[in-house]
Amino acid sequence: MSLHMRIEGVGQPLKDDGRHVLGMPHLCPSGLSENWLWKELGHRHWGLIAKAFGRAEAGFGPAGEPPVYAAFRRISLQGGDLGGVRENDVLDVRSMVTYLSKTRVISRHVAACRDRLVADVEMTSVFVRRQAEGVNRSIARIRIEDRGHAMPASAALLGQPSITEHIFSGAVAAPDERELGTLVVEPCPHLDFNGAGLLYFSSFVAAVDRAEWRFLGKRSCNYATGVRRALFHANVEMGDRLLVRMLASNDEASCCHRALLSTEDGNLLAEVVTRRAMLK
Numbered sequence: 001m002s003l004h005m006r007i008e009g010v011g012q013p014l015k016d017d018g019r020h021v022l023g024m025p026h027l028c029p030s031g032l033s034e035n036w037l038w039k040e041l042g043h044r045h046w047g048l049i050a051k052a053f054g055r056a057e058a059g060f061g062p063a064g065e066p067p068v069y070a071a072f073r074r075i076s077l078q079g080g081d082l083g084g085v086r087e088n089d090v091l092d093v094r095s096m097v098t099y100l101s102k103t104r105v106i107s108r109h110v111a112a113c114r115d116r117l118v119a120d121v122e123m124t125s126v127f128v129r130r131q132a133e134g135v136n137r138s139i140a141r142i143r144i145e146d147r148g149h150a151m152p153a154s155a156a157l158l159g160q161p162s163i164t165e166h167i168f169s170g171a172v173a174a175p176d177e178r179e180l181g182t183l184v185v186e187p188c189p190h191l192d193f194n195g196a197g198l199l200y201f202s203s204f205v206a207a208v209d210r211a212e213w214r215f216l217g218k219r220s221c222n223y224a225t226g227v228r229r230a231l232f233h234a235n236v237e238m239g240d241r242l243l244v245r246m247l248a249s250n251d252e253a254s255c256c257h258r259a260l261l262s263t264e265d266g267n268l269l270a271e272v273v274t275r276r277a278m279l280k
Helices: 003-010 034-053 201-222
Strands: 015-021 069-078 090-100 104-113 116-130 139-145 149-152 177-185 223-232 242-249 255-263 268-278
Touching: 015 034, 034 069, 034 090, 034 104, 034 116, 034 201, 069 201, 177 201, 201 223, 201 242, 201 255, 201 268
Parallel strands: none
Antiparallel strands: 015 090, 069 116, 069 223, 090 104, 104 116, 116 139, 139 149, 177 242, 223 268, 242 255, 255 268
């Protein structure tokens, strides 16, 4: 199926098409760097929101009030063939808003190389602001009125599901899962936090990859991401440590696991599901 055919049914929303000649910043030893891809798509997602609301700033809202940000609630990568690209390949990325409301935005991003799908990604963000200045744990959801006027989000709107709903299993290990262990990760402000002072969504995924490397070792280098899904619940302060609890599938032929990220006091931050395929 061609890239054009794959997105043909999405309609005519706000779009952003781009092309990257892949070099060292875009790659890792197993192919396309997933960490780079998330950051690039996160930037595209925000650019589309800014275009929709006629804003260029990183945060927006009424003058004199704390800025409003778009915080990711869910991300989903499927159909992944990140191991199928190499240096000097040309990666085409088509991004579009598929849902836009006063409380959340859903974007879809299709990345392809030589008309072969590399990643099909959906990202859902919600509008948030800090209730206490400089306190990340005070982040709360709001709704945007009149292209930038912020109002508290109503409870009825908080539970709206993604159009690609994935059921997360919670803290109890499933019968086909085994406990790998828990890794303590201390995020670095220079690497893991964004310009708004929040732990960036890609840093949660990176923490899971660090845990995979810790518990699976060099075996993890034989795989590339095919599916990645994450549900984000909360953020942390600079100096907080993350606990990454890993539960692995008993399927030895693949690299499949689920991670629960929490603070040291037990506050659940994110749930991440990963399915990797053997490199070809």
